Amino acid sequence: MDSQTLAVHVPLSSKSDKIALLALKDKLTNGDPHALPSWNQSLHFCAWEGVTCSRPHMRVSALQLQNQYWGGTLAPSLGNLTFLKEINLTNINLHGEIPREVGHLKRLHILDLRQNNLQGQIPMEMINCSSLQVIALYYNNLTGKIPSWFGSMMQLTVLGLGANSFVGSIPASLGNLSSLELLSIAYNHLEGSITPALGRMSILKLLYMGVNNFSSQLPSSLYNLSNIQELSFTDNQLVGTLHSNLPMAFPNLQILECGGNRLTGTFPSSISNLSELQVFDSSENDFHGPISPTLGSLPKLQLFNVGHNRYGSGRADDLDFLSSLKNCTQLQVLAIENNYLGGVLTDLIGNLSSNLFWLSMGANQIYGRIPEAIGKLINLTLLGMDANSLEGTIPYTIGKLKNLVGLSLGVNKLLGNIPLVIGNLTMLSEVGLESNKFEGFIPFTLANCTKMERFYAHDNNLSGNIPTQIFSYQQGLVVLSLHSNSFTGPIPFDLGNLKHLSILRLQENKLTGEIPMGLSACSALTELALGRNSFHGSILSLLGSLLSLEILDLSHNNFSSTIPHELVNLTLLNTLNLSFNNLSGEVPVGGVFKNITAISLTGNKHLCGGIPQLNLPPCPALPLHKKHKRSIKKRVILTIAFAGFLIIFVTFISIYLLKKKAKKLSIKSLALQYGYVKVSYGELHQTTNGFSSSNLVGTGNFGAVYRGTLDHFERPVAVKVLNLQTRGASKSFVSECKALGKIKHRNLVSILTCCSSVDYKGNDFKAIVFEFMSNGSLETLLHNNVEDSESTNLSLNLVQRVNIALDVAFALDYLHNDSWEAVVHCDIKPSNVLLDDDMVAHLGDFGLARLINDATSHSSSNQASSSAIKGTIGYIPPEYGAGSSVSIEGDMYSYGIFLLEMVTGKKPTDGMFGEDLSLHMFCNMAIPERISEIVDSRLLIPWPIDEQERRGVRRHQNMEENFTEECVASFARIGVACSQEIPNEWMSIKDGITELHSIKQKLSC
Incomplete structure (x- = not known):
């Protein structure tokens, strides 16, 4: 029905709806003239975006506007839309209060204001909306107590008050809501006991009470909720035990979450009879004893989290329950960390669900070797085995876990080399290998892990140089912790390319050389620890540009010269340790140097000045003749610098002219010019089966690409053969070789070599060989x-x-x-x-x-x-x-x-x-x-x-x-x-x- 037809048939009484909507728009959009462009005079309001009108009266029956960024308020004019049955204004960044005029909407069935920034209390006038069936106010900042008059809204099926700032207790009147199917009061500041009246809501299916301050025990009346499917009361202060026969009380239970309380008792073995159970979370409580070995009777189990309790006793049979979990084919999360579970992991772990992506068993008393069968869990994204007593080497099969994002093996007794196959785990973001007995070098294959953000390998026996061009590939690296090893050589210069690096810990090694100037480019650094090495030279004044630095430890080295005054610019610096070096000269008095508890300068015998609390001798006055010498020295330095500039300028011009001349060189020298392996036309003809269609991968503007294999390279290659009859093909060949010959990056196709020759018929032939992309x-x-x-x-x-x-x-x-x-x-x-x-x-x-x-x-x-x-x-x-x-x-x-x-x-x-x-x-x-x-x-x-x-x-x-x-x-x-x-x-x-x-x-x- 078009707007002209609407104008003929709409009763005059509906004009008040238009006035109300326009007033609502002004407040809702903060007066933004570009918002809701369809709300204009050329269209009837029933055709406006988000507006639905009832056919008989042509009055507004529904208002649905979601996912905007207006940041406005709800105007009182909303109450004039008296025919409204549904309001859905989710995620439009509303602020202010819910207007009292909402109470005029006696026909309202659905009030959905989720994911906004509403404040204040729920207006009491809403009690007049007796037809309400759904109240969804999740994710706001509503305050005050939960109104007791909600208990009079007998048609309510959904009451969603979660993720607000409600205080007080649960009103007992809510027990009157006999039609209620969902009650969410989670993520608030509620306290006191959970009212037994909730047990009267006989058809309730979903009850969420987590993340509040409820105390006392669960009322026994809750076990009358026989239709309950999801029950969550995590992160409260509840005490007592769980019902001994949960299946009889909750035969339809799918989700049971009681973590983060003070519950006690043994593992409720009766849960094995909850055939519909999908999620069981009893973490962060005080449960003890063995874990039931009958969990295999839960075919729909997806999450099993019993971490941070006192399960187990360090005995060999503590892990027997794992064998039963092989029948839980839908299991995705298995978390048993921070308990007292003992025993040896066997190859049976490889029988766990192929859907498992989270396996956390750290901080237990597990011993023995990591089984090779761990490689069967190919969908793992997190593997946590830290803080146990595991020994032996990391199995080679771990390289099969190509979806792994987090690997935590720290604080064990593992030894040997860090395996090369770690480079297969290209999705790795966080690796923890600290506090073991690893030795040897950091594997070069780690360069493949380009998504790395945190790498912990401190407190081992690793040695050799910290390799260059490994960590530089990890542009998102935030933490690099290699301290307490036996690394030698200098700090790799390319660490300066890590723009997101926040923590660099290299202390307690055998590193030498000077601090590379490139480190001054790591502007995100908050901690730089280089103490207890053999560094020498001056402390870089450029470190004063690291304005995020909070901790700087250069102690127990051989640094000389003076303390750079630029360090006073580091306003966030709260720990500065320069002790036991060969520093001399005046100590600055600004910035961190004003705080005696924040700095350590012990063991530098030739320092002077500084704040009085340092008790250092005063610095000698500089004689006039020395000042004159310094002035002469400065002029000499400037003269030499200017001469050096002229030399560099002339050299640059010479190189530029040589480069221009080099552009005229024959393309035949490209392979030698960039250090490629030479290949002939015959080799390329053979590897592509005579450039047959069966090896054809695709065609482009200037030629065709074939798949093949060359003896020089281990992996398949792609051979791009230029069609030299196409205009620009030769120039394209030169451009591509020239560009790719001098640039290398993990996200660029790598050129392996090029060929400029003649074919078997004597015609010119040009081809480029790349990595093959499967x-x-x-x-x-x-x-x-x-x-x-x-x-x-x-x-x-x-x-x-x-x-x-x-x-x-x-x-x-x-x-x-x-x-x-x-x-x-x-x-x-x-x-x-x-x-x-x-x-x-x-x-x-x-x-x-x-x-x-x-x-x-x-x-x-x-x-x-x-x-x-x-x-x-x-x-x-x-x-x-x-x-x-x-x-x-x-x-x-x-x-x-x-x-x-x-x-x-x-x-x-x-x-x-x-x-x-x-x-x-x-x-x-x-x-x-x-x-x-x-x-x-x-x-x-x-x-x-x-x-x-x-x-x-x-x-x-x-x-x-x-x-x-x-x-x-x-x-x-x-x-x-x-x-x-x-x-x-x-x-x-x-x-x-x-x-x-x-x-x-x-x-x-």
Whole structure:
């Protein structure tokens, strides 16, 4: 029904609804003129976004506006919409109070104001809304007591008050709600005893009371709730024991969470008869005794958490219950840490569920070796075995756990070398190997673990140099703890590339040399501990630029010269230990040096000055003739510096001229120039079976790619054969060899060698040999346009797409900012992104790449011609078509379109796009309200319930979808920001990485 028809049939009385809605909009959106654009005079209010009208009266019956960022308030005019049956204003950042006028809505059935910032008390006038069936106020800041008059709302089926700031006790009147199926009061500040009146709610299915301050025992009346399916009262102060016969009381129980209390008694073995049980959490209590060996009768068990109790007695049979868990084929989480469980782990552990992703058994009394069968649990993301008495070596089979994110083996008796197979675990984020007996070197394969954030290997017998080019691959590294070993040599200079490094502990080793200047670039450092080594030289004044530094320990070394005055700039520094060095001269008096308890200077015999509490001798006055000598010395230094500058300038000009001349060299010398292994045409002909179609992987603008195997390389290779009849092919070959010959990065396709020769017919032949990527191109996975590809069965989820986006972003950041010379790729698109065995993305096809110096030096008028346009239609920035020269900003535009293609699953050249609509416009118009309408349908999947929510307020299905949509919308925003029409509005690659990291962290929670 169009708006004109509505205007004819709507009664005059409905005009009051329009007035009320307009007043509501003004408060709801904070007066934002761009918000709710459909709420205008050209449309009838029944056609406005989020408004539903009843047919008989054409009055507003439902108001549904979700997932906005307005930050407004609820206007009293809401109470004038007297025909309202449903209000759904979830996640629109509301603040202020719930207006009393809500009490006028006597027809209201559903009031859903979840995930806002509402404050104040629930207005008493709501008692008039006697038809209410659902009250959902989760995740606000509501205060006061839970109203006792809720007990008069006899039609209520859902009462959701969780995640607020309610105080007081549970009103006994809630026991009158005979129709209630869900009651959530978790995550509040409630206290006192749990009222026995709750036991009268005979049809209650879901009861969440966790994270409050309830005390006393569970009332016995709760065991009358025979229909209960989910019961959670975690993190309170409850005492007593669990009912001895839970199956009889709760025959339908699926979730039982009682962790974080003061419950006592033995393990309730009767839970083995709860055939529907999925989650059992009794962690952080005072249970004791053995764990029942009959858990195998729980076929639906997914989470079993009994950590932080007193289970076990250190005996050999304490772990017998593990064998029964092999029948729990849906088990995902097994947590038994911080108990007294003894015994030996056997190969039976390999019989646990293949769905198991969390295995935590640290801080027990387990001994013996780590069984090789651990390698069968291939879906593990966390393996925690720390603080036991495990011995022997780490089994080689641990390299099969390729999904492992956290590995904790610290504080055991493990020995031998850290196995090379640790490099297979490319998803690792945190590794704990500390306080064992490991020896030997840090394995070079650790460089493959590019997602590493925390690495603990202190207090072992490791030796040798700390290797270069291992930790530099781990750009997200936050903690590196290698202290108390026997490392020698200098600090690797490339640690200065770790921009996120916060804690660096290298004390108590045998390290030598000076502090590398690169460390001053680690601006996130909060702790730098280098004590008890053999470092020498001066203390870098550049350390004064590390403004986040809180702890600096350089004690027990051979540092000389003076204390840099720049250290007074470190306003957060609270511990400075410079003791037992050879420092001399005046001690500064500002900053940390004013706090006698924060500094240690003992063992430096030639220091003077400082604050009086140091009791140091005063510094001698500097004689005038010495001052004059210093002035002369300063002039000499400036003269030498100027002469050095001239020498460097002349050298630079010479090198530049030589480089220009070198560009004319024959391409035949490329392999030698970059140190590649030489391959002949015959070898490439043989390995590709004569360049047969059976070995063909794909075709591109300038040639075809074949799969093969060469004796020089252990893994399969991809051979790109240039079609020299295609215009620009030879130039593409030169560009690609030149670009890839001097740049190396984990997210770039590695060039192995190149070949410039003649074929068997005497024709020119040019080919480039790359690493082979087993999962093919991203375009294949997005669009399934290769029917025979093994990878077409893969469906990329949101987490994988965000990881791929980050990988490509890291590659661009390196090309633009960190390579030897800035490189413009010129052709960012899914077909040029290749995926390896572990789904790590590698940017390839540098046939159009330009070194930035080349690009700028050739920005003449002839570049404005269409033939000079660099890239692929749909991904080319608009200004390229207008004659602008290539730039790193142009790459950002292409990257933005690339992201939007991953979000929507649509190419920028899709038939639906034309002059009036582009992929950028299509996404920009849909963010965030209509993101679900444009997104690739494979991304909108239900989100799993996290452990914190299981302990309190559980997400409903629509909440899970909203969370997924929120992340997808954030993903799309980055693509839109990178592909704006005006170049200076494009997002930088570093900002894009930050935003993508934020999405990744939300998805990993």
